[in-house]
Amino acid sequence: MSIPRLVEYGFLFLLLAAVGYVAWKVFAPFVGVLALSVVITVLAYPFYERLHYTAPWRNYPGVNAFLTVLGVYTVIIGATAIFAAVILREARAIYAAFNDGGTETFGVYMQNIEHLVRVLIPDFTINIADLARNTAGIVASNISSLFASTATTIALLFLSMLISFYLLRDGKQAISYLISVSPLNDIDDRKVLDRIVGAIRGIIFGVMMVAIIQAVMTMLGLTIFGVERAVLFGFIAAFAALIPGVGPGLFVFVPLTIYLVATGQYMVALGVGVWGFLAVGTIDNILGPLLMRRGGTSLHPLVILLSALGGITAFGLIGFVIGPVIMSIFVALLEIYSDHIAKKRLENERVGVN
Numbered sequence: 001m002s003i004p005r006l007v008e009y010g011f012l013f014l015l016l017a018a019v020g021y022v023a024w025k026v027f028a029p030f031v032g033v034l035a036l037s038v039v040i041t042v043l044a045y046p047f048y049e050r051l052h053y054t055a056p057w058r059n060y061p062g063v064n065a066f067l068t069v070l071g072v073y074t075v076i077i078g079a080t081a082i083f084a085a086v087i088l089r090e091a092r093a094i095y096a097a098f099n100d101g102g103t104e105t106f107g108v109y110m111q112n113i114e115h116l117v118r119v120l121i122p123d124f125t126i127n128i129a130d131l132a133r134n135t136a137g138i139v140a141s142n143i144s145s146l147f148a149s150t151a152t153t154i155a156l157l158f159l160s161m162l163i164s165f166y167l168l169r170d171g172k173q174a175i176s177y178l179i180s181v182s183p184l185n186d187i188d189d190r191k192v193l194d195r196i197v198g199a200i201r202g203i204i205f206g207v208m209m210v211a212i213i214q215a216v217m218t219m220l221g222l223t224i225f226g227v228e229r230a231v232l233f234g235f236i237a238a239f240a241a242l243i244p245g246v247g248p249g250l251f252v253f254v255p256l257t258i259y260l261v262a263t264g265q266y267m268v269a270l271g272v273g274v275w276g277f278l279a280v281g282t283i284d285n286i287l288g289p290l291l292m293r294r295g296g297t298s299l300h301p302l303v304i305l306l307s308a309l310g311g312i313t314a315f316g317l318i319g320f321v322i323g324p325v326i327m328s329i330f331v332a333l334l335e336i337y338s339d340h341i342a343k344k345r346l347e348n349e350r351v352g353v354n
Contacts, residue, residue: 032318033156037163039321041171042200044072048168065168069161077157083235090232184336192332199299199328203308203321205291211241213287214248214280221275225268227256241284242320249281303327 027034051064058064167174179189219234227233233256237248253276260269299307304324311323 030159031322032316033160034163035315035318035322037160037167039200039204040072040076040160041164041167042197043204044068044164045168045171047071061169065165068168069165072164073157073161086231087235090229090235093229188336191336192329195328195332196325199325200321202291202299203304203324206288206304207242207308207320209291210284210288211238214238214241214283217280217283218248218252218276221272221279222256225271225275227260227268227272237280247281247284249276252276253280299324299328299331 048064048068051067052058052061055064175193179186182189184192215234215238218237219230222230222233233252237252240248240251253272257269257273257276260266260272304327307323307327308320309323311319311321311326313319315322
């Protein structure tokens with residue numbers, strides 16, 4: 001390569017890196033909403049394709065994209081609003097019970113629990129009653145603040161819907177453009193894209209769906225055994241299920257079983273404990289890997305765990321998906337590199353034989 005051509009390419013790459021950095025600074029505030037939109041688009045794309053091929057207006061991709069986005073976001077917003085209202089009511093009811101005649105009884109129960117804990121941990125000094133009462137007060141008084149910044153929430157929601165609309169309508173053209181400008185061959189580009197889609201679907205089906213199923217099973221079991229606030233415990237179980245290696249057992253069923261034993265409800269405690277171990281605890285071990293494989297991800301569960309936790313640390317809650325996606329891209333690039341090295345080695349061996 002001549003010196004002028006080398007200088008030209010060097011300047012081009014330097015300029016590209018500088019402009020790319022500025023572009024990143026411009027789009028960085030929207031990484032979360034963009035990632036959320038990509039996740040929703042990947043999950044909603046089969047519905048969009050069905051409309052595209054079967055609807056009478058199939059020749060109008062904008063209409064299909066609009067109807068898909070409208071339907072998906074209506075379900076998400078409606079389910080979130082209903083669930084949030086129920087949780088808010090449950091949290092306020094618990095807090096009211098603490099301040100309306102239930103404090104003394106609750107204090108006796110908590111003293112019994114503290115006694116049981118001190119049998120196992122002699123140096124345990126935390127006042128569980130005060131801790132639980134204060135926690136309930138914090139939840140009851142602050143859960144509404146999650147929806148306080150209404151204007152910001154609506155703006156981000158509208159932006160997410162807009163991004164999803166354009167991704168559905170123009171996604172194929174955008175992918176074709178990226179493949180055309182990529183220095184990799186088309187097969188390798190498709191491999192990277194397939195890994196991204198597989199990681200997203202694997203996380204959603206293998207983790208989020210398991211969390212939802214465990215929440216439903218928790219609410220069902222507690223309702224069967226007559227435990228109050230089953231919806232609230234189901235909500236806690238859903239979030240606990242998102243913590244790999246912990247799950248609803250440690251955050252819901254163990255403390256709830258201890259509480260039931262402390263209050264003298266031994267048969268209920270036995271039923272809740274068995275239900276938590278058999279019906280809820282085995283879901284994560286059996287259904288989780290099955291749904292991940294169905295989603296299309298080839299990452300090992302340990303890699304998914306570490307990349308999800310690292311993604312949350314780096315990007316916030318949406319990093320739960322971004323982390324495994326980045327790791328999937330990295331693994332795909334390693335495989336592409338390995339394929340090319342193996343191909344080059346095979347060619348060299350053939351040349352040596354000849």
